Amino acid sequence: MAQTYVAAFVGVTFGNNKSMAGIFNGSGSGRVLRVKRVYVLNNQTTPVTGVLTMFEVRRSTAQSGGTSVTPTKHDTASENMPAQVLTAHGATVTSSGVLRRFAWSNDEPTASTSTWDEFECVPTFMCMFDAATGDTDLEPLVLREGEGVDVRHTLTSTVGVVDIIIEFTLANT
Amino acid sequence: MAATYHAAFLGVSVAPNACVAGIFNGSGSGKVLRIKRIIFLNTQSAAIGGTLTAFEARRSTAQSGGSPADITKMDTNSANLPAQVQVVSGPTATSVPGLRFFRVPWSMDEINVSILAIDEIQAIPFFNIVFNACRRGGRKPIVLREGEGLDIRHIGNTSTGSVCIFIEFTSAGT
Numbered sequence: 290m291a292q293t294y295v296a297a298f299v300g301v302t303f304g305n306n307k308s309m310a311g312i313f314n315g316s317g318s319g320r321v322l323r324v325k326r327v328y329v330l331n332n333q334t335t336p337v338t339g340v341l342t343m344f345e346v347r348r349s350t351a352q353s354g355g356t357s358v359t360p361t362k363h364d365t366a367s368e369n370m371p372a373q374v375l376t377a378h379g380a381t382v383t384s385s386g387v388l389r390r391f392a393w394s395n396d397e398p399t400a401s402t403s404t405w406d407e408f409e410c411v412p413t414f415m416c417m418f419d420a421a422t423g424d425t426d427l428e429p430l431v432l433r434e435g436e437g438v439d440v441r442h443t444l445t446s447t448v449g450v451v452d453i454i455i456e457f458t459l460a461n462t
Numbered sequence: 463m464a465a466t467y468h469a470a471f472l473g474v475s476v477a478p479n480a481c482v483a484g485i486f487n488g489s490g491s492g493k494v495l496r497i498k499r500i501i502f503l504n505t506q507s508a509a510i511g512g513t514l515t516a517f518e519a520r521r522s523t524a525q526s527g528g529s530p531a532d533i534t535k536m537d538t539n540s541a542n543l544p545a546q547v548q549v550v551s552g553p554t555a556t557s558v559p560g561l562r563f564f565r566v567p568w569s570m571d572e573i574n575v576s577i578l579a580i581d582e583i584q585a586i587p588f589f590n591i592v593f594n595a596c597r598r599g600g601r602k603p604i605v606l607r608e609g610e611g612l613d614i615r616h617i618g619n620t621s622t623g624s625v626c627i628f629i630e631f632t633s634a635g636t
Contacts, residue, residue: 341507341575348534386534387470390626392505392585394575405575405582414588420536422596426632427498428466431537444507 291323291458292367294360298378298440298453300332303342303395305445308382310453313352313437315373320459322374322432327418327440328454329391331398331409339396339406342444346418348386348430349437355380360457370459375437378453384439388430389418393442395449421456432457464496464632465540470532471627473505474551476515476570476616481555483627486525486611488546493633495547497604497612500593501628502566504573504584512570512581515618517625519564519593520557521604522611528553543633546608557613563604566592570623603632 298310314322327346355377360370370376398406408414420429430438440453471483487495500519506512528550533543543549571581583589595603604612614627 339575341573343505343507387472387532388468388534389501389587389628390470390472390505391503391587392507392573396575404578405573405585408578408582408586414586417587419587422499424498424596426464426496427596427630428463428536428540431539433538436538 291460293363293458296358296360296376296455298358300450301378301453302450303442303446303448305447307442308380308439309442309451310378310440310455311349311352311355311380311382311437312455312457313349313375314432314434315375316434318371318373318434320371321462323458324430324432324438324455325421325458326416326456328412328415329417330412330415330452331406332452333397333450335397337397337449339394339449340446342393342395342442342446344391344393345387345441345443346389347384347439347441349382349384349439351383352380352437382439384441391417395446464634466536466632467543468534468536469549469629471551472532473624473626475624477621478619479617481553481613481615482625483551483614484522484525484528484553484555484611485606485629486522486548487606487608488548489608491544491546491608492635493544493547494636495606496632497629498595498632499591499630501587502590502592503587503626504581505626506572506623508572510572510623512572512623513620514567514569515616515620516565516567518562518615518617520613520615521561522555522557522613524556525553525611555611555613557615564593570620
């Protein structure tokens with residue numbers, strides 16, 4: 290079983306055409322990352338006037354800066370992340386190759402109602418990229434050295450926050 | 463594991479009885495394609511007043527023209543798809559109406575914040591995996607041998623609105 294990690298980008302503020310979560314396997318890491326699942330969750334309790342906006346999950350070829358997030362090991366016996374592996378939100382990312390595009394309401398969910406905003410609180414529904422199908426014929430998103438994944442807010446809104454959870458593995462080959 | 467590819471058909475406009483997304487494995491490719499999952503998503507933000515319509519997935523026997531889709535390799539070590547494999551939106555496709563893999567009703571109306579009608583449910587990937595051959599023991603995916611293709615066809619009469627379609631497939635020598 291491969292070493293498994295979760296990068297939790299919590300309470301990330303929306304920005305125009307902003308990388309909301311990025312993982313990049315930099316040159317010299319000596320490792321291969323495999324992205325299994327990407328969740329996006331509406332976990333905001335402060336009232337905001339949200340709008341309809343859009344995300345894309347993309348491959349990336351460069352990443353720098355941003356606010357670092359330390360991935361959580363599923364097993365504490367797993368190795369620490371190599372320094373060349375960058376996990377950050379708000380980073381400067383060069384990306385292309387759309388794996389998924391999806392609409393998003395950044396309005397806040399409320400208790401005891403059930404509209405789209407509240408559905409965005411249910412993890413089962415909000416797995417936006419799922420390569421953990423159990424189908425051994427299908428590859429996950431493989432990040433070799435010099436490659437990354439960019440979960441990007443592609444439109445113009447600076448209202449609200451979002452949580453993004455990325456599950457991935459780390460191996461020598 | 464087989465070489466895996468994701469094809470993204472982003473914001474494809476609909477037209478009456480027209481192929482919106484096509485994958486065709488042309489003669490001489492030397493490959494067999496296997497369609498694993500197809501996801502439809504409504505990502506329309508502009509008010510358009512769309513109507514209820516429907517799509518079908520059919521096997522096709524010919525395909526020409528169209529605009530190239532955005533194809534991403536899951537592993538950059540995988541080979542590029544052969545030139546004979548055409549993955550495009552809006553092609554002219556020849557398919558048999560009776561040979562369908564699925565038919566799905568679809569609202570072409572735009573989605574809105576803070577309500578939850580069928581339009582908004584169509585924005586959530588979990589609910590819109592319209593074909594899934596993963597985790598189905600003993601069942602084959604849609605296999606496209608040379609000279610065979612997949613025609614995702616809008617079978618309604620409206621010309622209003624667009625749809626995003628994501629197709630996950632593998633390519634192998636046999």
